[in-house]
Amino acid sequence: MDALEAIMTRRSEPRMLEEVPPREHIERLLEAGVRAPTHHLTEPWRFIVLAGDERLRLGEAWAAGAAAEGQDPDRFKDKGLRAPVIICVIGRPKHHLPKVVEVEEHHAVGAAMQNILLAAHALGLGAMIRTGAAGFYDEVREYLRLDKDEYVAGFIYVGYPEDKERPFTRRTSFAEKTEWRGM
Ligand SMILES: Cc1cc2nc3c(=O)[nH]c(=O)nc-3n(C[C@H](O)[C@H](O)[C@H](O)COP(=O)(O)O)c2cc1C
Numbered sequence: 001m002d003a004l005e006a007i008m009t010r011r012s013e014p015r016m017l018e019e020v021p022p023r024e025h026i027e028r029l030l031e032a033g034v035r036a037p038t039h040h041l042t043e044p045w046r047f048i049v050l051a052g053d054e055r056l057r058l059g060e061a062w063a064a065g066a067a068a069e070g071q072d073p074d075r076f077k078d079k080g081l082r083a084p085v086i087i088c089v090i091g092r093p094k095h096h097l098p099k100v101v102e103v104e105e106h107h108a109v110g111a112a113m114q115n116i117l118l119a120a121h122a123l124g125l126g127a128m129i130r131t132g133a134a135g136f137y138d139e140v141r142e143y144l145r146l147d148k149d150e151y152v153a154g155f156i157y158v159g160y161p162e163d164k165e166r167p168f169t170r171r172t173s174f175a176e177k178t179e180w181r182g183m
Contacts (some may be wrong), residue, residue, distance in 0.1 A: 006118045011168055013126025016083040016159025020051060025123050026085055026158065032119035033089075036111035042097065044105040045112050045153070048088040048144055055080030057143060065137025079134070083126075083157035088144060089113050091153040109153045116156055126161030129154040 001009075030047055038044065050058055059080040063073035080086060089112065093105035113129055120127035134140050135152030144152070 001122045003118075006122045010118055010121040011166065012117075012128035013157075013159075013161040013163075013166075014082070014128055015162040016126055016157065017162055018084060019160050020084040021125055021158060021160065025125060026087070028123060029087065029116045029119045029125075029127075029158065032115040033112040036108055036115050038108040039104045040094075040097070040100055042094040042100055042105060042108070044092050044094055045109050046090045046092060046150075048090060050080065050086040050088065051084060055086060058086065058140070061139040061143035062134045062137065064139040065134065068137070068139070069133075076134075083128075083159040085158040087116060087156040087158060089116070089153045089156060090144070090146065091151050092147075092149060106153075113154050113156060120156075120158055124160075125158055127156055127158045129156050131155070 026049060030049075033045070033047065034043065036045075056077075057080075059077045062079055063076040066076045067073040089109065091106065091109045093102055094100050095102040095105055117127045117129070131152070131154050135155070140152070146152070
């Protein structure tokens with residue numbers, strides 16, 4: 001699959017089979033992730049890969065965080081089981097360094113996440129970024145052992161897609177989003 005085909009046919013896969021992709025495939029996703037552009041080569045990312053029972057540990061931390069907010073913890077305990085592998089993409093912005101601009105650090109992490117999604121698709125895997133409140137809960141941050149200057153940019157759920165025929169989400173044509181000048 002070439003790059004354009006991968007871009008044009010990728011979609012988020014909310015439901016995965018239980019089969020666990022081989023570790024070498026996950027390594028290839030991470031290799032693709034770290035090839036993302038990064039201004040000043042700050043590489044403002046790291047990754048925590050969760051599989052097996054570690055997904056339950058994430059769910060327990062998530063449920064504890066939700067309970068502390070007054071929500072029913074039972075709704076969250078199994079969230080980690082939505083895919084056999086979860087790549088937690090951790091942002092480590094380095095804007096304390098000279099010339100480094102914070103927003104560019106976030107762009108770089110987003111580019112790394114898109115590389116992972118595209119690489120997954122090219123390898124026949126399904127993937128989906130999920131964010132939400134979980135990444136901000138102290139309980140989840142403690143479980144992941146995040147430093148103070150780190151944050152969860154996204155949880156990328158990875159596995160084999162359950163439904164390969166799902167329709168694509170809609171997009172506004174680029175023509176409506178583009179102003180041409182001098183071309
Ligand atoms: C930064 C980011 C965070 C996202 N977080 C969630 C999420 O928490 N829950 C969710 O259902 N989808 C989430 N998504 C996936 C979007 O819902 C999905 O990309 C969108 O519906 C378009 O579908 P597609 O990826 O199949 O084109 C997220 C996407 C991005 C880029």
